[in-house]
Amino acid sequence: MQDISEYLVKNKERFISELIHLLKIPSVSADPVYSQDVINASEAVMASLLEAGCDTAEICETNGYPIVYGEKIINPELPTVLVYGHYDVQPADPIDLWNSPPFEPVIKTTDIHPEGAIFARGACDDKGQMYMHVKALEFMVKTNQLPCNVKFMIEGEEEVGSENLGTFVAENKEKLANDIILISDTGMIANNVPSITTGLRGLSYVEVEVTGPNRDLHSGLYGGAVANPINVLTKMIAALHDENNHITIPGFYDKVEELSKEEREEMAKAPFSLENYKKALDINAVYGEKGYTTNERNSIRPTLDVNGIWGGYIGAGAKTVIASKAYAKISMRLVPHQDWKEITELFKTHFESLAPEGVTVKVTPHHGGQGYVTPIDNNAYKAASKAYETTFGKTPIPQRSGGSIPIVSLFEKELKSKTILMGFGLDSDAIHSPNEHFGIWNYLKGIETIPYFYQYFAELSK
Numbered sequence: 001m002q003d004i005s006e007y008l009v010k011n012k013e014r015f016i017s018e019l020i021h022l023l024k025i026p027s028v029s030a031d032p033v034y035s036q037d038v039i040n041a042s043e044a045v046m047a048s049l050l051e052a053g054c055d056t057a058e059i060c061e062t063n064g065y066p067i068v069y070g071e072k073i074i075n076p077e078l079p080t081v082l083v084y085g086h087y088d089v090q091p092a093d094p095i096d097l098w099n100s101p102p103f104e105p106v107i108k109t110t111d112i113h114p115e116g117a118i119f120a121r122g123a124c125d126d127k128g129q130m131y132m133h134v135k136a137l138e139f140m141v142k143t144n145q146l147p148c149n150v151k152f153m154i155e156g157e158e159e160v161g162s163e164n165l166g167t168f169v170a171e172n173k174e175k176l177a178n179d180i181i182l183i184s185d186t187g188m189i190a191n192n193v194p195s196i197t198t199g200l201r202g203l204s205y206v207e208v209e210v211t212g213p214n215r216d217l218h219s220g221l222y223g224g225a226v227a228n229p230i231n232v233l234t235k236m237i238a239a240l241h242d243e244n245n246h247i248t249i250p251g252f253y254d255k256v257e258e259l260s261k262e263e264r265e266e267m268a269k270a271p272f273s274l275e276n277y278k279k280a281l282d283i284n285a286v287y288g289e290k291g292y293t294t295n296e297r298n299s300i301r302p303t304l305d306v307n308g309i310w311g312g313y314i315g316a317g318a319k320t321v322i323a324s325k326a327y328a329k330i331s332m333r334l335v336p337h338q339d340w341k342e343i344t345e346l347f348k349t350h351f352e353s354l355a356p357e358g359v360t361v362k363v364t365p366h367h368g369g370q371g372y373v374t375p376i377d378n379n380a381y382k383a384a385s386k387a388y389e390t391t392f393g394k395t396p397i398p399q400r401s402g403g404s405i406p407i408v409s410l411f412e413k414e415l416k417s418k419t420i421l422m423g424f425g426l427d428s429d430a431i432h433s434p435n436e437h438f439g440i441w442n443y444l445k446g447i448e449t450i451p452y453f454y455q456y457f458a459e460l461s462k
């Protein structure tokens with residue numbers, strides 16, 4: 001393959017300004033206020049695919065936000081790579097905590113990114129990482145060395161559960177047929193410790209509502225005599241973990257894959273500093289399930305977390321009141337073999353059983369998905385590993401991630417293909433948080449590494 005370094009030097013500024021253009025579009029899928037912007041982002045992605053050299057690109061309508069599809073088929077005999085990514089982003093809230101406006105990208109240096117990072121919502125998750133693939137395609141097409149066929153499927157509802165993507169995939173199996181799915185929507189250990197994500201956790205997301213009396217009550221007149229939904233809800237939530245931080249839902253761990261001693265030892269070899277981890281978060285201790293290390297707790301173990309809790313009076317000053325209702329949003333991260341629908345049912349049954357007399361409980365499932373483990377003994381992993389070796393000068397470490405991309409297991413089910421997760425973000429890039437950013441070095445490294453994946457994958461597939 002013709003060296004990409006020269007192409008990168010020549011086009012670096014343009015690659016950055018094109019990404020900035022995309023980051024300026026506030027494509028927040030969760031908030032209907034931004035619906036036109038989400039649509040605008042899909043059109044910008046489609047245009048960029050054509051610009052980069054796709055033969056065709058189209059906007060595919062769904063019952064929600066559109067899916068952008070593009071392809072360049074050079075020879076049906078050659079293998080086909082399907083690139084998946086998302087152009088929608090998380091809400092920017094809480095906006096006051098941003099040091100610069102979330103949709104007015106700026107480049108600043110940080111300790112971890114001395115070459116600068118682009119600060120904007122979606123910089124890393126996933127516009128920046130998705131766009132690396134568009135620019136890698138551009139390089140391969142413009143220099144006449146695309147070694148296989150490529151298809152792009154970029155969706156606009158990932159951050160809200162990919163509700164319509166499943167239908168699209170099921171209805172377009174032929175169009176989407178591929179030999180491997182390639183995704184950059186995860187991270188790596190550090191810029192000098194490349195890693196390839198080999199696992200994703202599943203997810204079950206539920207909302208709970210506890211109802212007591214039929215109206216908000218004077219807490220003096222009624223306090224002590226009726227169940228207070230907020231007191232009850234917090235007690236029920238507290239009962240979901242035991243003193244060892246194990247989850248108490250009966251049957252919750254039944255299908256959890258237990259890693260062997262050898263596998264856990266292998267995992268423990270990945271470089272990790274607990275001191276730096278705590279320092280980066282300003283915490284004096286980590287916290288979690290007894291018997292597991294921090295890296296195990298956030299990847300191979302299932303969890304249950306309250307994501308939001310509300311009810312009663314939260315305005316200025318004091319109001320003496322017993323609220324009629326209390327609410328919480330709860331997520332459970334699951335590991336391979338745990339079935340998210342089954343876990344949702346187990347949660348519902350157990351949570352309802354925790355309710356004392358005097359209140360009623362409603363559990364509403366939101367969305368969820370299965371976890372995923374990528375094989376590392378196939379050509380695709382070998383090709384990815386070799387690509388990192390070429391551009392980082394180091395063999396990447398296989399690493400399981402704690403995050404979720406539920407659609408990956410659905411791809412396997414519907415399209416019968418495996419996925420390779422080549423993420424170039426860092427945990428410190430603050431995805432979903434205020435001041436999200438993506439290192440310029442990481443952005444360019446991704447664009448540099450991806451064409452080697454294509455080359456090695458095509459070679460190994462011969």
Ligand code: BES
Binds near residue numbers: 160200401
């Ligand atoms: N890109 C993330 C997932 C991710 C990030 C995986 C880093 C591994 C490492 C994705 O956009 C995301 O946020 N997924 C959601 C789940 C989805 C159903 C809303 C998540 O993990 O919370």
Ligand code: MN
Binds near residue numbers: 086125126158185
């Ligand atoms: Mn993402």
Ligand code: MN
Binds near residue numbers: 090125159431
């Ligand atoms: Mn995300």
